[in-house]
Amino acid sequence: MAVLTPTRKSAWQAYSDWANAHRKWLFAAPAMIFVGVLIAFPLAWTLYLSLTDAHGSVRAASHFVGFRNYLQALGDMDRFWPATARTFAFTLSALAVEMVLGMCIALLLWRPFRGEKWVRVAILLPLVATPVAVGMMWRLIFDPNIGFANQLLNFFHLPSQPWLSSTETALPTLVFVDIWQWTPMVVLILLAGLTSLSEEPDEAARIDGANAWQRFIYVTLPLLMPTVIVAVLLRSIDALKTFDILYATKGKGGGSFNEVETLNVYAYGLSFDYNKYGLASAVLILFFLIIVACMFLLTRRRKGSNS
Amino acid sequence: MSAAAVVLAAGSLTACSSNGSSADGNGPSTLRVTLANHVWTDSIKAAIPEFEKANNVKVELTQLGEDQLSDQYNVKLNAGTDEIDVMMYRPLQEGKTFAKNGYLADLTDKVKSNADWDWSDFQAGPISSTTYEDKVVGVPTITEREVLYYRKDLLKKAGLEVPKTMEELQADAKKIKDANPGVAGFVARTGKSAAVTQFSSFLYSYGGDFIDDAGKSAVGSDAAKKAYAVYGGLIKDQGPKNVSTDMSWPEAMAIFTQGNAAFYTEADSLYKNATDPAKSKVSDTVGFAPLPAGPAGSKPYNVPSWALGINSQSKNQDNAWKFVQWATSKAMTLKIQKAGVPGPRNSVWADPQGVSTYPKDLAAAIAVSAKNGVGHDRPLVNTVATAREIVGEPIVTAITGGDAAAAADAANTKFDKFLAGDN
Structure with missing residues (x-):
C-alpha cells in the first residue's frame, strides 16, 4: 500500500x-x-435457445422464432401450469411444515441437556444422505405391496395406503420425504440464530411475568426474525428447484399422470425425452424469473424487518 | 473451492483429449465403448481382454442404465463429442433420431467388406431397423419377442391348461386370483411409457396398430380400444392390489419372481431373471408359452432391442469397427445366446447349440413368435418418447379404472396432431 x-x-x-x-x-x-x-x-445460451426452434439436436440448424416458445409454454394448460402449481404446492407445504417443525426442534435443543451431542448428530443424519439414495429408500419403504410403511400400518390393523402409487397421495408423500430430509437444515440455521441471542430480553420478560408462549411470540421470535428469513429464503429456493427425489421415486414426467411433475422435471423431460431444446429453454427461463421474483419479494421483506 | 473445481475439470478435459487417439503412436490406442446394463454386456465385458490382446487396443468401458445411457448420448453427441467410439443404442427408440442427426457413422461399405463375418446371416427384421435411408448405421445385437410367463404350480392347482387365447387368459387369471388370496392373476408393466412395448402385442393380436398405412393415428380404432381395455382391465381386475402406474420391467418382474402373480407378459430376453434361482423364488415353477391369441391371432412383436453403432465423430473408426465385428461375430453371438440373450443371427438359431441352454417351452415359444411376429413394438417416429407417452395414456387410464375408450379417442386426436408435426 505504501506509495513509493x-x-x-x-x-x-x-x-x-x-x-x-x-x-x-x-x-x-x-x-x-x-x-x-x-x-x-x-x-x-439458454436465453438464446429459448428464442429459437432448436429441436432434435442442438447442432442442427434452428430458426429464430421470437417469443413463440414463451407463448406456447404460457398457453399450455396441460403441462406447464399444472407443473407450476405443483412446484408451488410442493414448496409451500414443505416449507411451512419444515419451518414450524424446525423451530420446535431448535427450541428443544436450545437449552443444554444430557446427551445433547448425540441427539444433534442423530437429527442431522437425514441431511448428509444423498438425495437420490433417499429417494430410492423411500420408494422401497412406500411400495404399496411389499413396502415397510404398509406392513407397519397392517401391524396396527390399519388399511394399506397407495402412497407414491396414487395420483392423490404421491405429491403429499414426497412433501413428507422432503420434510424428513430438510428439516434438519432449518434446525441448524435456527439453532445458530438462537444461540447468538442475548439472555437479557428474555429475563426481563420473565420478571415482568410473561409466560413461555408470550416470551417466544413477543421476545424470541421478533429477535430471531432475520435468521428465520434466511432459513425461509434458502429452503424455498432449494425446494422450488427440487429434482432428485421426484425423479428417483417417480421417474420421467413425474409419473404416468404427471402427478408429481414440477417445472424442473418438466423442463428435463422436454430436453432429454422430447429433445425440444427451444421450448425447454423457455420454460427454464420462465422458471428462473419466478425464482428471482420470489427472492426479490423475500429480501424486500427482510430489509423491511431490519429497519 | 469453485476455482479448484474449474482447474480439476479443465485438467480432466485435457487428460481425456490427450490420451484419446494415439493411433499413430506405438502404444495401444484407447477405444471408448459405451454399453447398457444387460446380460449381453456382462458376457462382452468378460471377453474384452481377449479383444484387447488380439488388437493391441485398450478398451475403456462405460456402462449405464437405459435412461442414463439415453441422457448421456443426448448430452455428449449433441455437443459433437469424439469421446465415444462404439455405442450401444436402441434402434427402435433412438435409431431414427440419431441417424437423422448424423450421430451414427455410415457402415454400409464396412458390413459388406467381410464375408466371414457375414452380414447376410442377420435376420431381415433387425437389419431393417438399423438401416436409415438405405444406409446401414448399426449392427443388431439383441432381439426380443413378447411371450407369456406363467406359474406351472398355480395352473396345476387350479386344474388349468396354458391359455391359448386372450379370453382364456382373462378367465384363468380371474380363477387363480379368486382361489389364491394375495396372489395376482396377472401382472405386466404399468408405466405410461414403459407399458407401450408390451401392450403392442395385445394391440396387434386384436388387429390394430399404432399408425395406419396412410400414416395416420390408429389408436382410436375399435381394435385398439378393445386392446386397451383388455390389457388395462387384466391389470386392474386381476393385478396386484394398489398397483402403481409407474412399473417398468424391473418392478413387474419383481412381483412375478416374488411369487405374487400367476401370469406375466414380458420380453423373452429377460427370462433369466425368472429362471435364475438367485433372483427368483419361482425359478423351478416358471413356464413359458407363446402370447395368447386375440381375434387376429397371436401376434407378438419381434424386434431388435439393442444394436451397436459407431459415433460419426469418432477418430478411431477402424478399431471401433473391429470391436463391432468381434462383438457380433458368429462365435460371440452363439456364446452370448447360450448365456441367455437371444441374438439376431439366423445361423445361430438354426444351430441346435443355439437353443440348447433355453428352457424347452421358451425355445418353442420363441420359434412361434419369430414366425408370426411384428417388426416393431412402438410407433416408429422421430420423437419416440413423446409418441409413447401419447399412445400410453389410455393404458394407464384403463388400469386406474377410467374410460379407456374415451382416452383412446383423446389419444387419437393428440397422436394425429403429433404425427403431423413430427420431424
Whole structure:
C-alpha cells in the first residue's frame, strides 16, 4: 500500500504499479471469470435457445422464432401450469411444515441437556444422505405391496395406503420425504440464530411475568426474525428447484399422470425425452424469473424487518 | 473451492483429449465403448481382454442404465463429442433420431467388406431397423419377442391348461386370483411409457396398430380400444392390489419372481431373471408359452432391442469397427445366446447349440413368435418418447379404472396432431 516515488522504472516496477492501480479488478478477476464462464454464458445460451426452434439436436440448424416458445409454454394448460402449481404446492407445504417443525426442534435443543451431542448428530443424519439414495429408500419403504410403511400400518390393523402409487397421495408423500430430509437444515440455521441471542430480553420478560408462549411470540421470535428469513429464503429456493427425489421415486414426467411433475422435471423431460431444446429453454427461463421474483419479494421483506 | 473445481475439470478435459487417439503412436490406442446394463454386456465385458490382446487396443468401458445411457448420448453427441467410439443404442427408440442427426457413422461399405463375418446371416427384421435411408448405421445385437410367463404350480392347482387365447387368459387369471388370496392373476408393466412395448402385442393380436398405412393415428380404432381395455382391465381386475402406474420391467418382474402373480407378459430376453434361482423364488415353477391369441391371432412383436453403432465423430473408426465385428461375430453371438440373450443371427438359431441352454417351452415359444411376429413394438417416429407417452395414456387410464375408450379417442386426436408435426 505504501506509495513509493519511482526513481528507475523497471519492467517489474511498471507491472507492479499497474497491478496496484488496478488491484480491485485483478483480485476479483478469478471470481469474475468463473461467474462469466459458468453462470453468465450458460444463462445467455439458454436465453438464446429459448428464442429459437432448436429441436432434435442442438447442432442442427434452428430458426429464430421470437417469443413463440414463451407463448406456447404460457398457453399450455396441460403441462406447464399444472407443473407450476405443483412446484408451488410442493414448496409451500414443505416449507411451512419444515419451518414450524424446525423451530420446535431448535427450541428443544436450545437449552443444554444430557446427551445433547448425540441427539444433534442423530437429527442431522437425514441431511448428509444423498438425495437420490433417499429417494430410492423411500420408494422401497412406500411400495404399496411389499413396502415397510404398509406392513407397519397392517401391524396396527390399519388399511394399506397407495402412497407414491396414487395420483392423490404421491405429491403429499414426497412433501413428507422432503420434510424428513430438510428439516434438519432449518434446525441448524435456527439453532445458530438462537444461540447468538442475548439472555437479557428474555429475563426481563420473565420478571415482568410473561409466560413461555408470550416470551417466544413477543421476545424470541421478533429477535430471531432475520435468521428465520434466511432459513425461509434458502429452503424455498432449494425446494422450488427440487429434482432428485421426484425423479428417483417417480421417474420421467413425474409419473404416468404427471402427478408429481414440477417445472424442473418438466423442463428435463422436454430436453432429454422430447429433445425440444427451444421450448425447454423457455420454460427454464420462465422458471428462473419466478425464482428471482420470489427472492426479490423475500429480501424486500427482510430489509423491511431490519429497519 | 469453485476455482479448484474449474482447474480439476479443465485438467480432466485435457487428460481425456490427450490420451484419446494415439493411433499413430506405438502404444495401444484407447477405444471408448459405451454399453447398457444387460446380460449381453456382462458376457462382452468378460471377453474384452481377449479383444484387447488380439488388437493391441485398450478398451475403456462405460456402462449405464437405459435412461442414463439415453441422457448421456443426448448430452455428449449433441455437443459433437469424439469421446465415444462404439455405442450401444436402441434402434427402435433412438435409431431414427440419431441417424437423422448424423450421430451414427455410415457402415454400409464396412458390413459388406467381410464375408466371414457375414452380414447376410442377420435376420431381415433387425437389419431393417438399423438401416436409415438405405444406409446401414448399426449392427443388431439383441432381439426380443413378447411371450407369456406363467406359474406351472398355480395352473396345476387350479386344474388349468396354458391359455391359448386372450379370453382364456382373462378367465384363468380371474380363477387363480379368486382361489389364491394375495396372489395376482396377472401382472405386466404399468408405466405410461414403459407399458407401450408390451401392450403392442395385445394391440396387434386384436388387429390394430399404432399408425395406419396412410400414416395416420390408429389408436382410436375399435381394435385398439378393445386392446386397451383388455390389457388395462387384466391389470386392474386381476393385478396386484394398489398397483402403481409407474412399473417398468424391473418392478413387474419383481412381483412375478416374488411369487405374487400367476401370469406375466414380458420380453423373452429377460427370462433369466425368472429362471435364475438367485433372483427368483419361482425359478423351478416358471413356464413359458407363446402370447395368447386375440381375434387376429397371436401376434407378438419381434424386434431388435439393442444394436451397436459407431459415433460419426469418432477418430478411431477402424478399431471401433473391429470391436463391432468381434462383438457380433458368429462365435460371440452363439456364446452370448447360450448365456441367455437371444441374438439376431439366423445361423445361430438354426444351430441346435443355439437353443440348447433355453428352457424347452421358451425355445418353442420363441420359434412361434419369430414366425408370426411384428417388426416393431412402438410407433416408429422421430420423437419416440413423446409418441409413447401419447399412445400410453389410455393404458394407464384403463388400469386406474377410467374410460379407456374415451382416452383412446383423446389419444387419437393428440397422436394425429403429433404425427403431423413430427420431424
